[in-house]
Amino acid sequence: MGKTDGPTINAETCTKLLSTNGKSLPTPTASIPQHLIKWQPYKSSKFAVNTVNPIRIFVDALNIQPNPTLKPIKLNLGDPTLLGNLPPPTAAIEAIQETLASHKFDGYGPSIGFLAPRQAVAEKFNHPDAPVTADDVVLTSGCSHALQIAIEAIADEGDNILVPCPGFPLYKTLMCPLGIEDRSYNLILNGKEQLDFAQLEAQIDKKTKAIIINNPSNPAGIVLSEKTLQRILEIANKHKVIIIADEIYGDLVFNGAIFHNIATLTPKVPVIACDGIAKRYMVPGWRLGWLIIHDRYGVLADVRKGILALTTKIVGPCAIMQGALPKILKDTRESYFEEARSIIEKNAQLFYKALSEIPGLTPVKSQGAMYMMIKIDKNMYGDDIEFLKKMISEQSVYCLPGGAFGSPYWFRVVLTYTEELSIEAINRISTFCKTMRNKS
Numbered sequence: 287m288g289k290t291d292g293p294t295i296n297a298e299t300c301t302k303l304l305s306t307n308g309k310s311l312p313t314p315t316a317s318i319p320q321h322l323i324k325w326q327p328y329k330s331s332k333f334a335v336n337t338v339n340p341i342r343i344f345v346d347a348l349n350i351q352p353n354p355t356l357k358p359i360k361l362n363l364g365d366p367t368l369l370g371n372l373p374p375p376t377a378a379i380e381a382i383q384e385t386l387a388s389h390k391f392d393g394y395g396p397s398i399g400f401l402a403p404r405q406a407v408a409e410k411f412n413h414p415d416a417p418v419t420a421d422d423v424v425l426t427s428g429c430s431h432a433l434q435i436a437i438e439a440i441a442d443e444g445d446n447i448l449v450p451c452p453g454f455p456l457y458k459t460l461m462c463p464l465g466i467e468d469r470s471y472n473l474i475l476n477g478k479e480q481l482d483f484a485q486l487e488a489q490i491d492k493k494t495k496a497i498i499i500n501n502p503s504n505p506a507g508i509v510l511s512e513k514t515l516q517r518i519l520e521i522a523n524k525h526k527v528i529i530i531a532d533e534i535y536g537d538l539v540f541n542g543a544i545f546h547n548i549a550t551l552t553p554k555v556p557v558i559a560c561d562g563i564a565k566r567y568m569v570p571g572w573r574l575g576w577l578i579i580h581d582r583y584g585v586l587a588d589v590r591k592g593i594l595a596l597t598t599k600i601v602g603p604c605a606i607m608q609g610a611l612p613k614i615l616k617d618t619r620e621s622y623f624e625e626a627r628s629i630i631e632k633n634a635q636l637f638y639k640a641l642s643e644i645p646g647l648t649p650v651k652s653q654g655a656m657y658m659m660i661k662i663d664k665n666m667y668g669d670d671i672e673f674l675k676k677m678i679s680e681q682s683v684y685c686l687p688g689g690a691f692g693s694p695y696w697f698r699v700v701l702t703y704t705e706e707l708s709i710e711a712i713n714r715i716s717t718f719c720k721t722m723r724n725k726s
């Protein structure tokens with residue numbers, strides 16, 4: 287599978303999709319007649335026009351009436367808080383309460399973040415093969431912000447950065463308005479190898495500034511093996527291209543998979559690791575993340591300065607969240623993560639078994655993050671958007687089309703729902719596919 291088997295998502299195609307669905311920010315209608323206002327409508331900046339998140343567009347494209355007799359099941363939203371079955375750890379709630387009451391974090395802090403929470407991150411991620419101190423840590427407003435800073439600190443207009451396909455569309459969203467090209471390398475979802483190394487290497491040229499890896503992967507749910515990571519590092523080392531590692535789903539692995547933090551596998555290749563509390567502590571709305579600069583040989587000294595400069599734009603993330611971070615990282619019990627992993631693993635097994643039995647659907651065995659990708663036989667069911675639109679109107683089940691991640695003819699389900707709702711969703715998907723096959 288790759289980039290070539292479907293339409294490219296860019297500002298133009300997204301705007302088209304938007305206009306066909308009539309969805310955009312509501313515009314207030316003035317009651318005063320236009321000729322009396324004497325103001326010309328303002329144009330938004332090119333930067334804003336070129337800032338497009340395909341996920342939003344595809345969610346809007348699927349904004350059609352569900353079956354009124356069936357309660358909607360929203361397997362499209364990667365927000366683990368929606369059903370209340372994955373609450374935040376008790377330590378996290380207490381940490382916020384204590385920080386608020388202390389009044390120690392009501393003011394501005396350093397733009398890279400307060401020292402104590404940076405130290406806590408450094409302690410958690412310090413490893414003999416990838417030593418980290420607080421000086422290597424920058425706190426950010428979520429992992430998205432860490433990615434933004436990393437990209438902006440290393441690339442200019444005309445440069446390019448390699449991104450996985452299928453992959454998290456935010457990478458493109460962050461690069462496109464800056465004139466940085468996102469070049470896809472292909473993950474192989476049901477193959478012997480996990481990615482096409484030759485194709486990845488062929489994308490690299492003099493303008494390539496980084497390879498972004500996302501491990502475990504959204505949307506694929508795959509966990510890159512040590513061997514795969516080593517081969518990526520060999521290529522990165524050969525071409526002297528750094529790694530940006532999006533490890534937001536870090537330890538969220540199951541079904542026997544092992545997570546390898548890529549920085550621990552390489553003394554040579556500089557790595558900027560981007561992470562946060564959103565998915566492992568199930569608090570995406572708390573908006574706290576960090577980046578860690580792994581740079582054993584001082585290659586990124588100049589980039590460090592750039593990163594610091596970029597943090598001054600917002601003077602650090604929410605201070606209360608920063609104050610709470612050390613306790614969240616230190617006091618969350620291992621049993622909390624085990625429970626979360628077991629819920630996701632159970633759902634992964636249920637979906638995989640049931641969907642494998644449906645003719646024309648081929649699920650990928652998910653081993654990490656909180657998602658599963660399913661391939662649709664286009665001869666049986668048509669394209670992903672049409673398939674999902676019909677599934678909403680007939681069965682009120684929402685999923686995200688693979689097109690949103692660069693892979694048309696696939697769709698993604700989330701695995702964080704209760705077992706009961708997951709089973710209900712599976713049954714409805716199965717009924718829907720049967721009806722579709724009977725019609726054709």
Ligand SMILES: Cc1ncc(COP(=O)(O)O)c(C=O)c1O
Pocket residue numbers: 364427428429430431454500503504532534561562563564570573574575
């Ligand atoms: C792969 C990946 N990276 C980054 C993020 C963003 O994380 P945050 O909510 O901390 O900004 C997400 C959120 O869904 C994600 O799936």
